[in-house]
Amino acid sequence: MKNLIFCLLIVFTVHFSNSQTDPINVIVFGAHPDDCDIDTGGTAILLARMGHRVKFVSLTNGDAGHYNKGGGALAKVRIAEAKEAGQRFGVEYTVLDNHDGELMPTLENRLKVIREIRKWNADVVIAPRPNDYHPDHRYTGILIQDAAYMVIVPNIAADTPPLKKNPVFLYSEDSFQRPNPFSPDIVINIDTVFDQKIYAMAAHESQFFEWLPWTSGNLDKVPKDEKERLVMLANWRSSAPNKTAIATLQKWYGEKASEVKHTESFEICEYGKQPTDEELKKLFPMLNTQ
Numbered sequence: 001m002k003n004l005i006f007c008l009l010i011v012f013t014v015h016f017s018n019s020q021t022d023p024i025n026v027i028v029f030g031a032h033p034d035d036c037d038i039d040t041g042g043t044a045i046l047l048a049r050m051g052h053r054v055k056f057v058s059l060t061n062g063d064a065g066h067y068n069k070g071g072g073a074l075a076k077v078r079i080a081e082a083k084e085a086g087q088r089f090g091v092e093y094t095v096l097d098n099h100d101g102e103l104m105p106t107l108e109n110r111l112k113v114i115r116e117i118r119k120w121n122a123d124v125v126i127a128p129r130p131n132d133y134h135p136d137h138r139y140t141g142i143l144i145q146d147a148a149y150m151v152i153v154p155n156i157a158a159d160t161p162p163l164k165k166n167p168v169f170l171y172s173e174d175s176f177q178r179p180n181p182f183s184p185d186i187v188i189n190i191d192t193v194f195d196q197k198i199y200a201m202a203a204h205e206s207q208f209f210e211w212l213p214w215t216s217g218n219l220d221k222v223p224k225d226e227k228e229r230l231v232m233l234a235n236w237r238s239s240a241p242n243k244t245a246i247a248t249l250q251k252w253y254g255e256k257a258s259e260v261k262h263t264e265s266f267e268i269c270e271y272g273k274q275p276t277d278e279e280l281k282k283l284f285p286m287l288n289t290q
């Protein structure tokens, strides 16, 4: 009898400790190589440092995002930049071979998204909302919404085993107001990793130091020196919480919220699992440690 109790105790302990240490699997979708980085880079670094698994997926290869390069040559540059960024973030980075500026919410793309979510055994899926100035961003939001729920349906994309549970689907932050503004349910303090996020984002040289400054007429203001470039990017991409985010930040961080300088925010999508606050603390363990 004593032996039986001892064995049961061991089984319980092993099972319990596994359930505490199982990595959380997060998959982030963006339209272009650099979108996931901007929206969730700090959160990804925090999760990766805790031993959790994060994957960034760009649904297009970025082959339209430049003023004097394009097509396959540009796609190669952007894939290499994404690979370097992935290493700096500590995440896996996949770039799908769809043309930039031409993404459509087709059945073929929906099935690709479903397979990516299933293969990552995702607990959390993050994507932009379908309200956005850029058609690729909008259709990324639609494609991920269309995949929510279908990821558990065995007869859809039947070559890839379905998930046993629907993941939590989250929208990343945006500032668009119509038809309704972004409403954060989770706000993550990324102060401790903000510099690392900027360094990782800087891997997308063709974007942050060439293409995007060119589109705003500021190409001549981009410094040559690497350290000065990081300062420029940090000032440009500083992500101080707005009024709405501050209220949610207080819910998760209490009094410490007033000291937070940089955040990333997420809204729960109605189409996936609807998590409780306790479940969110398990999926985002940094909410328990800061």
Ligand SMILES: [Zn+2]
Pocket: 031, 032, 035, 134, 137
């Ligand atoms: Zn984009």
